[in-house]
Amino acid sequence: MFEKLQRLGKSFMIPIAILPIAGIFLGVGAAFTNPVMVETYNLGAILGPGTILYYILSAMAAIGSAVFGNLALLFAVGIATGLAVQEKGAAGLSAAISFVIFHTSISTILGFLGYNPETTSVDYFLSQGKNAIEAAKLSNVYGYELGIFTVRIGVLGGIIVGLLVAYLTNRYYDKKMPEALSFFAGVRFVPIVSVLIISIVGAIVPFIWPYIHLGISTFSEFFGRTGPVGIFFYGFFMRILNIFGLHHAIYPLFWFTSLGGELEVAGKLIQGGQNIFFAQLADPTVTKFSAEATKYFTGGFLPMMFGLPAAALAMYRAADDKNKKIVGGLLFSAALTSFLTGITEPIEFTFLFVAPLLYGIHAVLEGLSYAVLYALDVSVGVTFSRGIIDFTLFGLLQGNAKTNYIWILILGIPTALIYYFTFKTLITKLNLKTPGRGEDAENKLYTKKDTLLKDVNIEEVIDALGGRDNLVEVDACITRLRITVKDISKVADKELWTSKLKAKGIFKKGSGVQVIYGAMAEVLKNEINKVR
Structure with missing residues (x-):
């Protein structure tokens, strides 16, 4: 599994x-x-x-x-x-x-x-x-x-x-x-x-x-109706649903309908958390935004601006040294996206399926963020997500008296530290295969083919497979070259593959050959098919 x-x-x-x-x-x-x-x-x-x-x-x-x-x-x-x-x-x-x-x-x-x-x-x-x-x-x-x-x-x-x-x-x-x-x-x-x-x-x-x-x-x-404890489970539940994109089916009910609360603003009855916030934003007489209205989205600022970028740093630091340059760009861009805009899918999907335990912890920490910020009466609004852009527009520029935004800054560094050390410790102690870790480093973006192929000669690989005339089909899965040959006896033995040709192993059965090359398998397949 x-x-x-x-x-x-x-x-x-x-x-x-x-x-x-x-x-x-x-x-x-x-x-x-x-x-x-x-x-x-x-x-x-x-x-x-x-x-x-x-x-x-x-x-x-x-x-x-x-x-x-x-x-x-x-x-x-x-x-x-x-x-x-x-x-x-x-x-x-x-x-x-x-x-x-x-x-x-x-x-x-x-x-x-x-x-x-x-x-x-x-x-x-x-x-x-x-x-x-x-x-x-x-x-x-x-x-x-x-x-x-x-x-x-x-x-x-x-x-x-x-x-x-x-x-x-x-x-x-x-x-x-x-x-x-x-x-x-x-x-x-x-x-x-x-x-x-x-x-x-x-x-x-x-x-x-x-x-x-x-x-x-x-x-x-x-x-949504059971205080800070309920808001914890709301934040946790929304993050779990985010895996399948199903949070989009739920949060609009709280943002735009009476399920998210009702409040009279400027003489009009407004329904929905985000609708209430923007109505108050447009009303110059409002001295404090309603935390009851913003409780369905304010909690996301801590994990999106501080937590996930710190998790990205932890994954980078935990990556094998030889892979850090490769995964650095991926993790940095994903962290920047989360910090700037509050869009978390790029970084979450880098560890969701290879280390689901980390995602579960992330969901718990997000739930805690929702509960704590609601209990502290923080009421920073959003457009559609919770990055530094929305924090600046609807927190900083509105003033602390209206939003209590200062708690997001106060709790930001502790949040980052909790994410960083939790992720780093679990990744290293449990040997979780986050981007850049392990021999195959499955979840990393590929570098240039000439870097991957610097220790392997394509012509020597073809010769070890019995030559061009012996190749029927050349394909690859995630870590293995999968080749169909005419004569299996012409394929070189394991010793040649693992020593000179840098493979990690080879399997032969019938007319099928599987050569384990890790992340290089896909590149090798493409290069062989170009010249065969």
């Missing part, structure tokens, strides 16, 4: 690599084009609609949003290609097609059941006698994916598709068919069987997911 989790974590690395820059684009663009922020600080002449900066920042926000809005698709393709042992290209294409089919199948069944954008709107449920909270919860079950009306299953849907397609690819990539159907044999059978299976799975989801979604919402509602 541990090895499979490592492979799953590796499969996330390609989509994760784009998340830091996408997070910065989204965070900076969204923060500085937020209408309330522009109006509050009278920046319309510089950042208002029609200005050059507005167009640039809006484009940045749109680009970042496009990436995060399609995480489910990116993970579906990433998991499928990462876990496929053979025919990774076919796996990736099949995953993309299957993801569309998955949600199309869901949408079709929803239509048969009478659910559509009109019959799942808040207004419709209100007309059916539901109260405002019930209507919001029911409407929030449904949404769009790639423009398809479907259920809000988020990244979990992408994970389901990716895992199924990877399994089907590994099982059917060499499928034999009758002569009359030979065109559909082998790799061509993978997208066919994937679409068929995913269609069935998609048809089942509408009968199951709404109940799961509503159950999560009801569970979260209880946490």
Whole structure:
């Protein structure tokens, strides 16, 4: 199971690599084009609609949003290609097609059941006698994916598709068919069987997911109404749901509906935590923002600005010396994204699947942050996340009297120290395979191929496999070259591979050869296929 989790974590690395820059684009663009922020600080002449900066920042926000809005698709393709042992290209294409089919199948069944954008709107449920909270919860079950009306299953849907397609690819990539159907044999059978299976799975989801979604919402509602202890569990629960992107199905209920509280501001009854904060922000008579309204998001400032960057430093310090240069860029960019914008996925996915214990501790510490800041009456607002940008705009510039922001600064260093020493100690004591650790250093980004290949001669590898004419197929999984040869007797023995050719081991069976090369396997495969 541990090895499979490592492979799953590796499969996330390609989509994760784009998340830091996408997070910065989204965070900076969204923060500085937020209408309330522009109006509050009278920046319309510089950042208002029609200005050059507005167009640039809006484009940045749109680009970042496009990436995060399609995480489910990116993970579906990433998991499928990462876990496929053979025919990774076919796996990736099949995953993309299957993801569309998955949600199309869901949408079709929803239509048969009478659910559509009109019959799942808040207004419709209100007309059916539901109260405002019930209507919001029911409407929030449904949404769009790639423009398809479907259920809000988020990244979990992408994970389901990716895992199924990877399994089907590994099982059917060499499928034999009758002569009359030979065109559909082998790799061509993978997208066919994937679409068929995913269609069935998609048809089942509408009968199951709404109940799961509503159950999560009801569970979260209880946490939001039980003081600091409940807020601890709310913060913890939201961080756990973040793994699958399901927090997006919950927090809007607290930010924008009466589930997040009601308060009269400037003579109007405002509902929802974030709505209350921005209404108070626009009211010059307000002398203290409501911590009851901000308790559903203020707690994230400590882990996002201080905790996770410190965790990144711990992972860097715990990496093997030879890999620090490789993982340094990845961890620094992910830490910077978290600090600047409060977007945490880039850094969390670097350790989530290879060291889930660390993620569990992170979730506990985030829950504590929510509880402590709520108990201290801290009320710093947010646009959509909790980085230094929002902290400056809605904490520092508002003054401590209004926000009690000083507690975030006071507790920031202790939070960073707790994260750093907890992560560093557990990584080293338990030998957790975080980025850059271990012989294979599975969860690191690759360096340049010439650096990886400096001790290995491609022509000598080919000769050890019996020469070009002996090669039938050359592929690689995460750590191994996987070669099919014509004559297994022509393949060199273990001694040559482990001494001169720097391999860690070799296995032979039938016409198949597996040579263990760690992270270099994929690069070697590509180089061999270029010259064979």
